[in-house]
Amino acid sequence: MTEQHQLDKLDRQILNILQDDATTPLAEIAERVHSSPATCQRRIRQMQNDGVILKQVALVNPTAVGRSLSVFVAVEVESQNPMLLDKFVRSLDKENDVVSCYEISGEHDYLLLVHAENMTSYHQLTRRIFTSDNNVRAFKSQFIMDFNKVETKITL
Amino acid sequence: MTEQHQLDKLDRQILNILQDDATTPLAEIAERVHSSPATCQRRIRQMQNDGVILKQVALVNPTAVGRSLSVFVAVEVESQNPMLLDKFVRSLDKENDVVSCYEISGEHDYLLLVHAENMTSYHQLTRRIFTSDNNVRAFKSQFIMDFNKVETKITL
């Protein structure tokens, strides 16, 4: 998480590969970027230390694990008081179905991504966290009907 | 990608671990779930074949790779003609800055996540793809001011 030197072409090529498949062996990476395994290894470690690579994770199919209802929820808060905003955000940590929370500009304040088991459990979730007690004035559910493109990759 | 048997507790525990850190050694996984490395290995392979685990990827910090402007774009299309919808979605594939595209219910049709270098490059992107030629009636940019919680993990 130290200060980062500018990424060069080699770094970017390695990142493109690892963002597609983090299990790619160093020997294959080296071949594809025309370098050596040792050099690739050093670059990767450097980028991990610099916080360029945040972590390596397994991506799971929500439907296959019983979360077949996915929703973007646009939330409008009652008060912009920092303590109340913080309280709202922290209340999401306990909620397994809330995968992400972004603070956004515009008419809404937050955009959440939720993976729920079904409509009943989603409804219960909304009753639990989108309350005026929790500093929420209003919320709008945008149900995801199709995942046309869901990448985590930032192509460089 | 075959038909999937029901996931048991062991599978779910393994998924929770791999969604946090896909580099966790099998020996450590085995210890934490009170099983053996061989069994954990077999379960993981099974879930990969069943499409429960989609892939393993490196997550990259957008800011650290020069994409410091992140935007959710709500897009409303002109026509619901399937061919035109498909054409719009396919036009996004070429765009490196467009990370995901969800088809949603409500007043808008699509929600895109974009990681752009800066406002200038984002503006150029909007001129390129959010055009009436591309079946777009209107779009609304929701700039991300803070990533309060950005997970890929579906806690089981």
Add this chain to the structure above:
DNA sequence: TATGAAACCTGATATCT
């Protein structure tokens, strides 16, 4: 039929030039 122990072998890491 699924598990755990142990052998085996690939590939990650450290050292040296």
Add this chain to the structure above:
DNA sequence: AGATATCAGGTTTCATA
């Protein structure tokens, strides 16, 4: 930075319940 040696850890086999 690249080549080599070492060692950790992933994979296969086999025995067992």
